[in-house]
């Protein structure tokens with residue numbers, strides 16, 4: 001396959017990032033857009049014409065129904081840019097039609113939907129990935145390798161803090177659409193919006209969780225989703241974890257999220273984000289780990305662009321994307337387990353079983 005023909009489903013705010021980025025790839029053609037409101041679809045067509053000059057899109061098909069769009073034979077793949085509760089249905093329809101799928105995050109709002117999406121992707125043998133671009137970050141990539149190689153010794157504790165400057169107050173610009181502040185519309189608050197990246201990265205580094213106990217609140221007037229959450233985690237590797245997420249930094253205090261991941265192990269303390277730092281009393285060991293980072297940092301480390309590139313390369317080569325689609329389910333499972341823990345005010349064991357009322361939304 002020389003070039004990949006892509007269609008966009010859901011023409012809102014974030015689809016414009018997909019369009020701008022995909023238009024940079026010489027081996028991608030944006031050939032169709034779909035939004036229930038044709039005006040939104042037409043705006044996306046304009047954007048493709050503006051940014052896709054090199055790709056010379058001859059004609060861009062416009063749909064208002066994704067069922068029709070996925071039957072369009074000229075499309076090889078779609079990106080799904082609808083709100084979280086509307087990810088599963090178009091993804092599954094596209095996969096059943098044999099189209100590869102790049103889905104916006106979170107994967108879905110519950111585990112029933114995630115499992116149906118994964119099962120369809122596997123049975124249809126399509127390339128399916130979910131936008132969690134923090135995994136395509138140099139420090140995260142190296143930390144994962146450092147942990148997998150056992151270089152830190154036994155991991156004892158890990159801590160993640162995430163404070164978003166805005167997003168979950170009715171007056172925030174990103175909350176322009178009411179779905180973000182309603183449970184039905186979004187699936188959840190900070191755990192499903194800005195904080196989902198941080199949770200996904202934390203779990204990707206630390207592995208499976210077997211128990212979680214949490215607290216959360218919705219402090220913002222006019223919002224029914226959580227804007228603050230904290231949790232204590234027990235990881236399957238024996239380590240204890242702590243996460244602290246907030247979507248309500250005082251106005252003007254932060255221009256970008258405050259985000260930190262720290263791992264405390266028997267041989268060293270590793271800060272992964274915001275800056276890579278190794279603290280140990282063994283200078284040779286510290287030097288070796290820092291050297292390793294600079295020497296082996298040739299991985300896919302360009303965030304958003306790297307993940308889209310990885311997906312397109314996987315389609316062209318008929319291979320798996322770098323991260324298996326199953327791995328993106330963990331963030332949704334942890335969020336659902338945390339909601340359960342808050343609802344019943346006790347620690348909750350993972351995995352959540354299919355007959356658990358928190359398995360489905």
Ligand SMILES: NC(=O)c1ccc[n+]([C@@H]2O[C@H](COP(=O)([O-])OP(=O)(O)OC[C@H]3O[C@@H](n4cnc5c(N)ncnc54)[C@H](OP(=O)(O)O)[C@@H]3O)[C@@H](O)[C@H]2O)c1
Pocket residue numbers: 009010011012013014015035036037038040041081082083084086104105106174177179193
């Ligand atoms: N905005 C960001 O900064 C950001 C960042 C990272 C990830 N994301 C993710 O990207 C996805 C889209 O977010 P967005 O900010 O682009 O949202 P948005 O501006 O509301 O756009 C979503 C579009 O999807 C269409 N749509 C299709 N089915 C829908 C349904 N059942 N309910 C409502 N709209 C529906 C709507 O267009 P029609 O009405 O024309 O169908 C709408 O324009 C979400 O999953 C979000 O989590 C967004």
